[in-house]
Amino acid sequence: MDKSERVPQEKSSVRQGSAVVGLIVGVFGVGAGLVLDGGNLRQILQPTAALIVFGGTLGAVLVQFPFSVVGRALTMLRQVFLGGEDKAAQLIDELGRYAMQARKHGLLSLDSALTAIPDTFLRYCLTQAIDGARSEDLRHSIEGLMQAEMDRDYALPMVFESAGGFAPTIGILGAVIGLIQVMQHLSNIEEVGKGIAAAFVATLYGVGSANLFFLPCAGRMRALVDRRQAMRELALEGVIAILEKNTPRAVEKRLACFLPEPPAESISQTVLQ
Numbered sequence: 001m002d003k004s005e006r007v008p009q010e011k012s013s014v015r016q017g018s019a020v021v022g023l024i025v026g027v028f029g030v031g032a033g034l035v036l037d038g039g040n041l042r043q044i045l046q047p048t049a050a051l052i053v054f055g056g057t058l059g060a061v062l063v064q065f066p067f068s069v070v071g072r073a074l075t076m077l078r079q080v081f082l083g084g085e086d087k088a089a090q091l092i093d094e095l096g097r098y099a100m101q102a103r104k105h106g107l108l109s110l111d112s113a114l115t116a117i118p119d120t121f122l123r124y125c126l127t128q129a130i131d132g133a134r135s136e137d138l139r140h141s142i143e144g145l146m147q148a149e150m151d152r153d154y155a156l157p158m159v160f161e162s163a164g165g166f167a168p169t170i171g172i173l174g175a176v177i178g179l180i181q182v183m184q185h186l187s188n189i190e191e192v193g194k195g196i197a198a199a200f201v202a203t204l205y206g207v208g209s210a211n212l213f214f215l216p217c218a219g220r221m222r223a224l225v226d227r228r229q230a231m232r233e234l235a236l237e238g239v240i241a242i243l244e245k246n247t248p249r250a251v252e253k254r255l256a257c258f259l260p261e262p263p264a265e266s267i268s269q270t271v272l273q
Contacts, residue, residue, distance in 0.1 A: 019081050019220055026212040049202035052174035053167060053209065060166040065159055073159035073221070080220045086227070088234060091122070092255045095238035096248040098126070103245065110242075121232055125239040135243045139236065146232050153228060157221035164214035171206020175199045234258040 031041060061070060101109055111130050117123040124145075128138050178199025182192055234255055241251045 056170040160218035164210040171203040174202025
C-alpha cells in the first residue's frame, strides 16, 4: 500500500497518548481550582479517606468479578495509557501478499507460511481455509468464535465501569464515617468545622476517581475491545477474499474500510470501480 494509506495508522497511535494527557489535565484542573479558591493541596491528602474509598471499591469489584477477570482488566489498563500502534494497514499488506502467493502457487502454498504468523486468530483462519473450508462455512464458524471472544473481552471494561459506580457511593460512606467521628467532639466548634471538611474528602476521592479515572478508562477499554474485534473481522474478510481468489489489489480495497481513517480516495475509487 502507498504512503498516503499509512498516515491514518500513525495518527491513531498518536491519539493513544491522549489518555495520559487527559488524566494529567483533569487532576491538574481540580488541584489548580482548589488552590485558586484559597485552599491547600494538603487539605485533600487524607490517607484514611483514600483507604476507605479505594479499599471499599476494590472489595466491591472483587465481589462482582472473579480474580481472573480483574487481573485481565488491570493488564489491559497498560494498553489504555501506553497505547500501541494500530496494525490494520500492516495486516492488510500481509493479506495482500498471501493473496498474491495463493494466486500464483495455489492456496496450499500458504501452509509453509503458517508457522511464521504471530497472530493466532489469522493463523487459525488460514489453517481452516487451507484445510478446505468453504467461505460460507468458514464465516459461520469463525463468527461464532469471534462472538465468544468479544463476550470475554467486554467483561474487562465492565470492571472499571463497576468501580466508577461504586466509588462515589463508598465516598459518601466515608464522609458519613467521618461525620460520626466529628459528632463526638461537638463541644469544640473549631475542631468540628475542620472535621467536617476532612470528612468530605472521601466524597471528593470517590466522585473524582470515578469521573477522572474509572469511567474514562472503561470507555477507552471499550474502544480498544471494539478495535480488537474489528481486527478479527479484517482477518476473516481477508482470508475469505483469498478463498474467493480476489486479486491482491481487490483484497486491499475490500479491506480498506477497516483502517482507522480510510483514505477518501481509496473509498471513492472502490465505489467507482
